[in-house]
Amino acid sequence: MRSNKTLSTVLMFVVLASAACTSKKDKTQAPPAGKGNTKQNQVDAFVVKTSMLDETIYASGTLQSNEEVELKPEITGRITNIFFKEGAQVQKGQLLIKLYDGDIKATLQKLALQQQLAKTTLARQESLLKINGISQQDVDVTANQVSAFGADIEFNKAQLQKTEIRAPFSGTLGLRNVSEGAIVSPTTIMTTLQQLNPLKVDFAVPEKYSNAVKVNDDITFNVAGDNENHKGRIYAIDPKIDLATRTLKLRALVPNGDGKLLPGAFAKTTISLKGIPNAIMIPSQAVIPGTRDKKVIIADKGKAKFVVVETGARDENLIQITSGLQVGDTVITSGILQLRPGMPFNYSKVQ
DSSP states (O other): OHHHHHHHHHHHHHHHHHHHHHHHHHHHHSOOTTHHHHHHOEEEEEEOOEEEEOOEEEEEEEEEEEEEEEEOOSSOEEEEEEOOOTTOEEOTTOEEEEEOOHHHHHHHHHHHHHHHHHHHHHHHHHHHHHTTOSOHHHHHHHHHHHHHHHHHHHHHHHHHHTTEEEOSSSEEEOOOOOOTTOEEOTTOOOEEEEEEEEEEEEEEEEGGGTTTOOTTOEEEEEETTEEEEEEEEEEEEEEEEOTTTOEEEEEEEEOOTTOOOOTTOEEEEEEEOOOEEEEEEEEGGGOEEOSSOEEEEEEETTEEEEEEEEEEEEOSSEEEEEESOOTTOEEEOSSGGGOOTTOBOEEEEEO
């Protein structure tokens, strides 16, 4: 009986000693309350201030010929002569292609003879009318025939002009798609004619800039394979916002005296707008995009606070904040994904 009591006392002492050791070990390993989380939330920050913003719009554009046309015949016919070389410079009104016109010339000659005969008959009938040798009705019928022959002659002269394909303006011809002897119709593209100096640049800007860009504003652009910055000037603005892209279309004229620029080339266009003196600019990585709005995280008594903002212009590193921030606010620029509203943090770097 006494031995059992002694054994129970020993076992109880072992259990209490083990529990004490375990408790002491846990206290040694556990970090101080609140200290471990703070070390995990080390962030960089940016103090909001104003600066001068030279706002720049970047847009993609396409070079276009100042004037461009596909040369097609107005009538069906056979090509008898080609008077141009591919890629040549031509002047307005210059004869380029001639179609067969023998049938039209023969018709004109026939109509001229018929009209002359009708005029002779009319003269005789007018003499007879003076002595009442013929009725006025007969004279009127013959006079109408003279006029009808004249109308037919003018119609065939117009047809004769359609056998001559002339340059509608001065410019540069494209590649030839037909040869002498070919039968062409009004759907046949024989060649193209383009005016290459000046050129036009068509591009579009977001609708928020619709009141910022004006006619006569200067633009700069460059094209692939050419590092030179070319200049132009806006001369036309589409009066309607494109419903599909929510952009405003603009067109600028560009000098091309050296002929280096070619229509159809892709143009990286830049428009410099009037500077904003007191713009709030923050690092672009501080903005958290959302489906309905954009947010940034600011410091509020050492804790994270999410604020909805509106943005404006941007460059390579900074973005303009038009509403939501004030000068002096501290914006978090790193460790954003780990922060939640009201979570404490420590600064590793403040800019």
